[in-house]
Amino acid sequence: MSEQGQTELEQRVLMLPPSRKDGQVTCQLLAAAGMAVHLCTDLRQVCREIAFGAAAVLLTEEALLSAETELLVETLARQPAWSNLPILVLIHGGGESPAAIFAMQRLGNSVLLERPVKKRVLVTAVRAATNARMRQYELRNLNDILEQRVAERTAVAEERARHLQALASELTRVEQRERHRLAQVLHDHLQQLLVAMKLRIALFGKQIQKPELLQSIGRLNDLVDEAISTTRSLTAELSPPVLYERGLPQALHWLATSMHEKHGLKIDVTAEEDANPASEDLRLLVYGAARELLFNVVKHAKASHTRIEACRCAQEGRIRINVTDDGAGFAPAGLPGQDRTAGGFGLFSIRERLAILGGSMQISSSPGSGTSVTIEVPAGDSPPSGGSDNPGEQKECRRGHGCGEIPRQGTGD
Structure with a gap:
C-alpha cells in the first residue's frame, strides 16, 4: 500500500x-x-x-x-x-x-x-479524539525515524568494529612476519657468517705457535661463540618455533625457561594443553602479552616468584591466562606501560588489541601486594563438554578457577 x-x-x-x-x-x-x-x-x-x-x-x-x-x-x-x-x-x-x-x-x-x-458536541469530541490520535502517529513516525537512525549507526559501528578487528589481526600478522624475517636473517646469514668466522679462527690457530697469540685467538673464539649463542637466542625470541609447532601452552613453558636463563626470574607454569586459541593471531598476541608482562616483572616488580596459569574456561569457550608475582606491586595511577607515547608493545597496546579481537585484560595490584594480570580471549572453537548449562551458575575452568568473577582492585577494563 x-x-x-x-x-x-x-x-x-x-x-x-x-x-x-x-x-x-x-x-x-x-x-x-x-x-x-x-x-x-x-x-x-x-x-x-x-x-x-x-x-x-x-x-x-x-x-x-x-x-x-x-x-x-x-x-x-x-x-x-x-x-x-x-x-x-x-x-x-x-x-x-x-x-x-x-x-x-x-x-x-x-x-x-x-x-x-448535540451535533456540535459530537463533532468537537470526535475531532479532539482524532487530533490526539494524529499526535500518536507523529510519535510513532519519530520513533521509526529514530530506530532507523540507530540501526544505521549501529551498522556503521559494527562495520568499523569489523575493520578494527581486521586491522588488529593484520597488525599482529605484520609484526610476526617482520619478526620471522629478522629471525631468518639472523639464522641464515649472521649465524652462518659467525660459524664461518669460527672455522677460520680455528684454522688460523693451527698455524700459530706463539702462546700469547694463541691466547688472543682463544679469547676471540670465545667472543664468536658468545655471538653465535646470542644470535641463536635472539632468533628464538623473535619467532619461537615452539609457538607455531606446538602451540601456546608449550610456548609459555619455553618462555619461562628463557626468562629464567636470561634474567634469573623463577617462573612456575601450569598450562592445560587445550588452552590454545584456534586463531593464530590470538596465539601470537597472547604470547606477546605474556612476554611483555614477564619483562615488566623483571623491570619493575623485583619479584622472587612468578606464576603463569593457562586454562580453558567453561565460560563460552574462552582461554584464560593469569600472570601473578609477589613483587612490589603498584598503585593504579602508576600502571607500568600505560604511557601511550612510549611505543612498543606496552600494556595499553595489549589491552586495546585484545579488546578489538574479543578479549580482555584485567589488572589487580596494590603497593607491596604483588600484581595479578588476567587475560581472556575467545578459544575460537566449540567449548569442551562438561560446561554448565545454568546461566546463573558460577563458571569455572577445569583447574577450579572461578572465571565468572575476576578481582578488580587496581585497574581493569
Whole structure:
C-alpha cells in the first residue's frame, strides 16, 4: 500500500451505528466537518479495520452488549506501545450504566458521550479524539525515524568494529612476519657468517705457535661463540618455533625457561594443553602479552616468584591466562606501560588489541601486594563438554578457577 493510502486509513473514524439511518446521518455530519468515516456492520469488522489503521472508533452502548466485545478488548490489548486508540461511546444513564462501566474498565482510552448528544458536541469530541490520535502517529513516525537512525549507526559501528578487528589481526600478522624475517636473517646469514668466522679462527690457530697469540685467538673464539649463542637466542625470541609447532601452552613453558636463563626470574607454569586459541593471531598476541608482562616483572616488580596459569574456561569457550608475582606491586595511577607515547608493545597496546579481537585484560595490584594480570580471549572453537548449562551458575575452568568473577582492585577494563 502506498504511503498516501496508509495515511488515509489512519485518518478515518470507524463507526458502528445502531441503525443504517443513524450511520448515514452521522457520516454526513462528520464529513461536513472534514472527517472521513468508515461504517462497520459489527464489532468483528471494527476489529479487522483497526488493524489497517484508524483515528478513532465511534460506538453506541448497544454494540457493547454483544458477545463480540471481548474480541474488541483483545484487539485493543494488542496495540503497539505507542498506540492508545480513542474509543467514543454514546450511552444512556451516565457513567453508572453497565456499558459506561465496561468501557471505562476494559476499553482503555474511552470517551463517554451522553445521549442524545448535540451535533456540535459530537463533532468537537470526535475531532479532539482524532487530533490526539494524529499526535500518536507523529510519535510513532519519530520513533521509526529514530530506530532507523540507530540501526544505521549501529551498522556503521559494527562495520568499523569489523575493520578494527581486521586491522588488529593484520597488525599482529605484520609484526610476526617482520619478526620471522629478522629471525631468518639472523639464522641464515649472521649465524652462518659467525660459524664461518669460527672455522677460520680455528684454522688460523693451527698455524700459530706463539702462546700469547694463541691466547688472543682463544679469547676471540670465545667472543664468536658468545655471538653465535646470542644470535641463536635472539632468533628464538623473535619467532619461537615452539609457538607455531606446538602451540601456546608449550610456548609459555619455553618462555619461562628463557626468562629464567636470561634474567634469573623463577617462573612456575601450569598450562592445560587445550588452552590454545584456534586463531593464530590470538596465539601470537597472547604470547606477546605474556612476554611483555614477564619483562615488566623483571623491570619493575623485583619479584622472587612468578606464576603463569593457562586454562580453558567453561565460560563460552574462552582461554584464560593469569600472570601473578609477589613483587612490589603498584598503585593504579602508576600502571607500568600505560604511557601511550612510549611505543612498543606496552600494556595499553595489549589491552586495546585484545579488546578489538574479543578479549580482555584485567589488572589487580596494590603497593607491596604483588600484581595479578588476567587475560581472556575467545578459544575460537566449540567449548569442551562438561560446561554448565545454568546461566546463573558460577563458571569455572577445569583447574577450579572461578572465571565468572575476576578481582578488580587496581585497574581493569
